[in-house]
Amino acid sequence: MAKPKRRYVCRACGAVAPRWMGQCPACGEWDSLEEEVALPSAGKAAVLEGKAPVALRDVTGEDVMRWDMADPELNRVLGGGLVKGSLVLFGGAPGIGKSTLLLQMALNTPKQTVLYVAGEESPRQVKMRAERLKNTIREGLLIVDQTDVAAVLSACQTIKPDILIVDSLHTLSTAVVDGPPGSISQLKAVTYQLMQAARDLEMAVIIVGHVTKEGQVAGPRLVEHMVDVVLYLEGDRQVGFRLLRAVKNRFGAVSEIGVYVMTGQGLQPVQDPSAHFLTERRAGVAGVAGGVTVEGIRPLMLEVQALVSPSYYQIPQRSATGYDPKRLQMLLAVLEKRVHKAVGGQDVFLNITGGFRIKDTALDLAVVMALASAHADAALPPRAVFVGEVGLTGELRPVPFMEMRIDEALRHGAEPIVVPAAVGKGPASRYAGVRSFATVREVVDEWLG
Ligand code: TYD
Ligand code: MG
Numbered sequence: 001m002a003k004p005k006r007r008y009v010c011r012a013c014g015a016v017a018p019r020w021m022g023q024c025p026a027c028g029e030w031d032s033l034e035e036e037v038a039l040p041s042a043g044k045a046a047v048l049e050g051k052a053p054v055a056l057r058d059v060t061g062e063d064v065m066r067w068d069m070a071d072p073e074l075n076r077v078l079g080g081g082l083v084k085g086s087l088v089l090f091g092g093a094p095g096i097g098k099s100t101l102l103l104q105m106a107l108n109t110p111k112q113t114v115l116y117v118a119g120e121e122s123p124r125q126v127k128m129r130a131e132r133l134k135n136t137i138r139e140g141l142l143i144v145d146q147t148d149v150a151a152v153l154s155a156c157q158t159i160k161p162d163i164l165i166v167d168s169l170h171t172l173s174t175a176v177v178d179g180p181p182g183s184i185s186q187l188k189a190v191t192y193q194l195m196q197a198a199r200d201l202e203m204a205v206i207i208v209g210h211v212t213k214e215g216q217v218a219g220p221r222l223v224e225h226m227v228d229v230v231l232y233l234e235g236d237r238q239v240g241f242r243l244l245r246a247v248k249n250r251f252g253a254v255s256e257i258g259v260y261v262m263t264g265q266g267l268q269p270v271q272d273p274s275a276h277f278l279t280e281r282r283a284g285v286a287g288v289a290g291g292v293t294v295e296g297i298r299p300l301m302l303e304v305q306a307l308v309s310p311s312y313y314q315i316p317q318r319s320a321t322g323y324d325p326k327r328l329q330m331l332l333a334v335l336e337k338r339v340h341k342a343v344g345g346q347d348v349f350l351n352i353t354g355g356f357r358i359k360d361t362a363l364d365l366a367v368v369m370a371l372a373s374a375h376a377d378a379a380l381p382p383r384a385v386f387v388g389e390v391g392l393t394g395e396l397r398p399v400p401f402m403e404m405r406i407d408e409a410l411r412h413g414a415e416p417i418v419v420p421a422a423v424g425k426g427p428a429s430r431y432a433g434v435r436s437f438a439t440v441r442e443v444v445d446e447w448l449g
Pocket of ligand 1: 263
């Protein structure tokens with residue numbers, strides 16, 4: 001047998017290096033390389049023993065079979081339900097609600113047999129949580145606290161569950177390779193065995209993977225390519241919405257998102273997130289402006305809040321929650337130079353409500369308007385919504401999905417809906433309540449001038 005080859009894999013980005021280094025050459029992370037013993041390949045023999053090719057049009061077999069997960073948001077993100085025999089990686093930061101969502105799913109699916117492998121909590125703890133989530137715990141939901149993957153799979157052979165939930169990947173280990181649970185070789189080997197089991201036993205396997213605090217995907221990223229579906233649950237742990245997103249889906253689109261809020265009874269699906277935004281808006285408050293972002297292919301109305309106050313520091317403070325600080329700097333410079341609002345010597349705080357993290361440039365105008373409103377200490381119209389990218393000369397530029405955004409705002413009674421001039425002349429001109437402007441200065445002059 002050939003000697004196993006040694007190589008080093010970065011925990012943060014998955015890059016491979018032939019020798020150990022203090023810093024990952026690909027992503028720059030320190031002390032992230034870990035030795036992985038690559039299994040020797042079977043060589044040429046495997047090629048010779050391969051299956052004979054068949055004409056694609058003659059390939060037979062059943063279509064994918066999907067199960068209803070009794071949760072409209074989860075079904076939507078999965079592409080219409082959980083596919084039988086599929087392998088799903090479910091990632092997210094610790095405490096975001098992964099275990100809660102999966103337990104809810106296991107409690108609510110009507111007929112599937114579910115085996116829940118609890119590696120992080122005792123069965124008693126999981127039961128307490130289940131009782132909090134649902135009055136009656138259905139039959140057909142089984143639990144085992146097990147950390148050895150071989151033992152889990154032998155239980156699966158006996159029970160033949162429809163769905164296996166592994167919570168979490170980091171707690172399982174296999175005797176096939178060396179290394180402690182959670183090490184790179186272990187993560188890969190365990191995932192590989194679960195993948196085989198998903199195919200052989202035709203059960204859907206959902207693997208929970210933790211994402212580190214910095215937003216880097218230690219571990220889960222290394223197995224993303226092995227699984228059929230990769231879901232991430234994101235959001236602020238304390239407040240606001242949780243977004244469920246598919247970043248890979250062999251059985252559906254990756255543009256769908258699911259929206260939840262954490263309540264005393266677990267994660268509740270939010271069918272109409274924009275409605276929350278309107279009920280929470282207060283009239284007559286300076287420093288707030290409405291905007292419409294698009295997550296995946298779903299429009300969401302949200303509120304931008306700004307506070308501008310005289311600074312007592314040599315260098316004024318700039319702070320952004322849920323928003324790129326560099327983009328904030330740029331928009332402040334536009335406000336200073338193109339709209340002639342002196343914000344340079346002021347402390348500026350910006351917050352996107354709802355716990356969202358926004359990269360969408362369509363929110364530029366809402367950000368500038370929130371800042372200008374805070375600076376002028378004057379409120380904008382309470383139902384106003386601002387959509388458009390702001391360029392360096394202060395010009396307003398159209399953004400993608402403009403009609404979808406306008407429709408969402410109209411549906412929720414927003415008025416006026418402020419858009420770039422180029423959009424106002426197009427299809428949007430047929431709506432009353434849509435106002436179009438060429439520059440950000442004109443918009444500021446109109447309401448705060
Ligand atoms: P959890 O699902 O354990 O997160 P993860 O598995 O991603 O680490 O739960 C996260 C938090 O949610 C936990 O701090 C408690 C809280 N929570 C509620 O607020 N309401 C509930 O009904 C439940 C079950 C949990
Ligand atoms: Mg958990």
